[in-house]
Amino acid sequence: MSAYLKIVIAEPSAIIRSGLETMLKHLPGLRIQISEIATIESLTEDLRTHQPDILIINPSIPGYFTIPHLKEMTGCPDMKCFALLYTLTDHSLTRYYDDQISIFDSADELKHKLERLHAKKEEGNDADEQQTLSTREKEIVVCVVKGMTNREIADRLFLSTHTVITHRRNIARKLQVHSASALTVYAIVNKLVELSDIKKA
Known part of the structure; x- marks a missing residue:
């Protein structure tokens, strides 16, 4: 082929x-x-x-x-x-x-x-493909789990909104995760965030 x-x-x-x-x-x-x-x-x-x-x-x-x-x-x-x-x-x-x-x-x-x-x-x-996210992708996961919008994430990480959206698409593809709640579970299990961080958000 x-x-x-x-x-x-x-x-x-x-x-x-x-x-x-x-x-x-x-x-x-x-x-x-x-x-x-x-x-x-x-x-x-x-x-x-x-x-x-x-x-x-x-x-x-x-x-x-x-x-x-x-x-x-x-x-x-x-x-x-x-x-x-x-x-x-x-x-x-x-x-x-x-x-x-x-x-x-x-x-x-x-x-x-x-x-x-x-x-x-x-x-x-x-x-x-199914393994570790890049450092930037992990940062974006944390921001998403804390309830930040794409615009807020872009401002926080000095990226364009378009780049944030592209990263989120790559994260979803790598993890086969397509909801915020599933992403939250992933973030907690992999110790990217503490439960207390999510409650504050």
Whole structure:
């Protein structure tokens, strides 16, 4: 069965974006949905919207984010990130990336890298999907259990409301919990809150 991947390409050059998209779409054994981002201004909003499996991004795009910060801001903690390189690049620019793609890579090399990263992601999903929440997700669970609104949570944790909603969706998926009362039970059992905290709220 072929793998299905949602990929976002963030690259200022239209020629490189379209060339990479054409190459990706012709890789055998992979079903790929591709979205393109040309400017840093639309990057975070587009990632929130598309929730890709893989981000292929030029690390030289001017911006003030790191990859961990970008994953946090966009509610895409499991997104894998490829650095798209034209030349040898300073390691400090690429140390947070999961892998690198060179514009000189062959189709076979590109397919191998995508499959390897996708296999790692699938292994991680099998092992971790029902397990521990991230630190940020735990913070949001505590806020929800205390009766805070999405807006209040966003203000408390310095996030956008959209990011809070995305985190809540991920929490519900991971825990298979879809009500505040069930979430409260989870929070108490896992010692995220004390019973007295809930009564105060």
